[in-house]
Amino acid sequence: MVVASGVRIGWADLPGRVRDDIERIVGGGPVVAAETQAGGFSPGTADRVRTAGGRRAFVKAVTPALNADSAAMARNELRISSAMPPAAPVPRVLGGFDDGEWVVLVLEDVAGAHPRTPWVEGEIRGAAAALRDLATVLTPSPIPDLPAAAERLAPAFGRWRDLAGAPPGDLDPWAARRLDALRETADRGIAALSAGRTVVHADLRADNILIRPDGRFVFVDWPWGCTGPDWLDSVLLAINVIVHGGDPGPLLDGIDPAITVGIVSGAAAYFHHMARLPPPPGLPTVRAFQRFQGESLLPWLRAALDG
Structure with missing residues (x-):
C-alpha cells in the first residue's frame, strides 16, 4: 500500500496571534499539548490540542503561502462543516476564521479510530x-x-x-x-x-x-x-x-x-x-x-x- 501525506507544519509553527485566537475559541487557557496527526494531503496543521483547563479540540490551519489550493479547500470545509445540521454524524465546529492570510478550523476532537485497512x-x-x-x-x-x-x-x-x-x-x-x-x-x-x-x-x-x-x-x-x-x-x-x-x-x-x-x-x-x-x-x-x-x-x- 502506498501512503500519501503532506509535509505538515505543526502547532508551534503557527504565528502567535493565530495560536492566541485559537486558544480563545477552545477555551481553558493556553494549549499545553499538541499532537500532530499523520496522513491527509494538506501541508497545514492537523493537531489534536489540549488546553491547561483540560479542553480538547482538533485544529486545522493553513495559509496560501504553503499551498493555495489547500487554503481554498479549508475555506470550503469551514463553510460546509459550519452549516451541517446537528443530527449529521460529523465533527461539531467549535469555531474558525479566515483572516485573509490564515484559514483556521477548530473542531470537536472526536475520540475514535479509522476503519482498518484492508477493510474488514x-x-x-x-x-x-x-x-x-x-x-x-x-x-x-x-x-x-x-x-x-x-x-x-x-x-x-x-x-x-x-x-x-x-x-x-x-x-x-x-x-x-x-x-x-x-x-x-x-x-x-x-x-x-x-x-x-x-x-x-x-x-x-x-x-x-x-x-x-x-x-x-x-x-x-x-x-x-x-x-x-x-x-x-x-x-x-x-x-x-x-x-x-x-x-x-x-x-x-x-x-x-x-x-x-x-x-x-x-x-x-x-x-x-x-x-x-x-x-x-x-x-x-x-x-x-x-x-x-x-x-x-x-x-x-x-x-x-x-x-
Whole structure:
C-alpha cells in the first residue's frame, strides 16, 4: 500500500496571534499539548490540542503561502462543516476564521479510530449503514449554494480521453486495449451524477472516517462537499475498499451495477491522469498514491467488463 501525506507544519509553527485566537475559541487557557496527526494531503496543521483547563479540540490551519489550493479547500470545509445540521454524524465546529492570510478550523476532537485497512466485513457493513443514515439527514441539502456533483466530478471522470494519447507502455496493456469500453462506462457514470439533491462528501476513504468507541461512525474532512445522488458516497467508499483488497458488496447493495462500474471507471481514469502530473507544492507523495489507486482498480474493472 502506498501512503500519501503532506509535509505538515505543526502547532508551534503557527504565528502567535493565530495560536492566541485559537486558544480563545477552545477555551481553558493556553494549549499545553499538541499532537500532530499523520496522513491527509494538506501541508497545514492537523493537531489534536489540549488546553491547561483540560479542553480538547482538533485544529486545522493553513495559509496560501504553503499551498493555495489547500487554503481554498479549508475555506470550503469551514463553510460546509459550519452549516451541517446537528443530527449529521460529523465533527461539531467549535469555531474558525479566515483572516485573509490564515484559514483556521477548530473542531470537536472526536475520540475514535479509522476503519482498518484492508477493510474488514463488519466495518464495511457498518459504514454502509452509516452512509444510508447520513444521506437521510442530508436530503434535501440543508446547505445552500453547493456545487453539483456532476459539475465537480465530470471533468475528472472523463480522463480516459486524455489517456488515449499515452505513450506505448505507459498504460496497463489491458486498459490500453479497452479504452473505448472504459470511456463509455465512465460516461454512463458521469451521466448518473446529475440526479439527486443530497449533500455528499465526495472524497470518502478510510482516513476520512472515524469509528467512536461505541461503534458510531463519524465522517470528517468536508472540503469537497457537493450535491448529488444519495448513493454516491457509498460507491466512492467502495472504491477505497477495492483499492485495499476488500469486498465492497455491502456498500453497493441496491445500486445499479452499470452505474457502479461507470463511477469506478471514471475514478480509475482520474487517478491514472493525475499520477502523470508533477507533484503539487508540499505534497510530494500524492502522485505515487494516485497511481497505486488507479492500478488497483483495474483488476476489478477487468472482471466487471470482461467477466
